[in-house]
Amino acid sequence: xxxxxxxxxxxxxxxxxxxxxxxxxxxxxxxxxxxxxxxxxxxxxxxxxxxxxxxxxxxxxxxxxxxxxxxxxxxxxxxxxxxxxxxxxxxxxxxxxxxxxxxxxxxxxxxxxxxxxxxxxxxxxxxxxxxxxxxxxxxxxxxxxxxxxxxxxxxxxxxxxxxxxxxxxxxxxxxxxxxxxxxxxxxxxxxxxxxxxxxxxxxxxxxxxxxxxxxxxxxxxxxxxxxxxxxx
Numbered sequence: 172x173x174x175x176x177x178x179x180x181x182x183x184x185x186x187x188x189x190x191x192x193x194x195x196x197x198x199x200x201x202x203x204x205x206x207x208x209x210x211x212x213x214x215x216x217x218x219x220x221x222x223x224x225x226x227x228x229x230x231x232x233x234x235x236x237x238x239x240x241x242x243x244x245x246x247x248x249x250x251x252x253x254x255x256x257x258x259x260x261x262x263x264x265x266x267x268x269x270x271x272x273x274x275x276x277x278x279x280x281x282x283x284x285x286x287x288x289x290x291x292x293x294x295x296x297x298x299x300x301x302x303x304x305x306x307x308x309x310x311x312x313x314x315x316x317x318x319x320x321x322x323x324x325x326x327x328x329x330x331x332x333x334x335x336x337x338x339x340x341x342x343x344x345x346x347x348x349x350x351x352x353x354x355x356x357x358x359x360x361x362x363x364x365x366x367x368x369x370x371x372x373x374x375x376x377x378x379x380x381x382x383x384x385x386x387x388x389x390x391x392x393x394x395x396x397x398x399x400x401x402x403x
Contacts, residue, residue, distance in 0.1 A: 225263035229276040232256035236283055253283040271302040275314050287321055294318040312353020319345035319362045323369065339369050350379075357387035364396050373400055 236252035239245045257280035263273035274297035281290035296302065297314055306314065319342040326338025343366035349359035364379030377400050383393035 223263075225259045225266070226273055226276060229256045229259035229263065229273070229280065232259065233276065233279055233283065236280075250284060253280050256280040257284070269302055269305070271297040271305045271314075272310070274302065275306075275310070275317075278314075278317070282317075282321065287325060291318065291321050291325070294321070308352045309356065312349045312356045312359050315345045315349035315352070316356065316359040316362045319343070319349065319366060323362065323366055326369075339366060342366050343370060350382075355386060357383045357390050357393070360386065361390055361393045361396070364393060368396060368400065376400060 232252045233256045236249045236256060239249040239252070257277060260273050260277035260280055263270070264277065267273065274293050278290040278293035278297065281287075281293060294314055294317060297306070298311070298318065303311060322338050322342035322345065326335045326342060343363070346359060346363035346366050349356065350363055353359055360379045360383035364376045364383060367373075367376035367379060377397065380393040380396040380400070383390050384397070387393075
């Protein structure tokens, strides 16, 4: 009997000890390791949000650069804004290289600065896998249309040679993909019309210009395209 009493007493004391340490642990502040982990998670979240701020700044600067009057006296201001937008886009890319949007913003800034080949390379990066998956259908259509426009301009500058024809064909492929993923984008239809016009596909060009005007009645380049086709 004394042995059983001692055993029960020992079990009781052990239970009290376990309960004491459990209560103490719950009431104690977080460990240094947990605090470090929490701070690291907060820092990672802040860093993930940083590219968005850079992208927003780049977008705002680009809008101001492109809305600047075309008069010579304002050209320097537009270039300064475009260079600042380029710096913001590159900062966003350095922190989130797999995100396509900053690459598109970089391309637009480079294009505004007249650096078309560099702009084309940035769009190639934005539209490559797996970055392209981060773009919405509309964003992808806009990027494809802009790349098609750049290719078309560069192809026309090659005086109609074989390289020029390849550029135009590649631009037409981009434009057709743009209207497929973004059928409501007037710019995509307008660029498709220009590509088809360049390739001599008159009826397809006419339909593309008409669709661009149906979506955006004020699209003057599409209207001018129809005027050219009507007079040819």
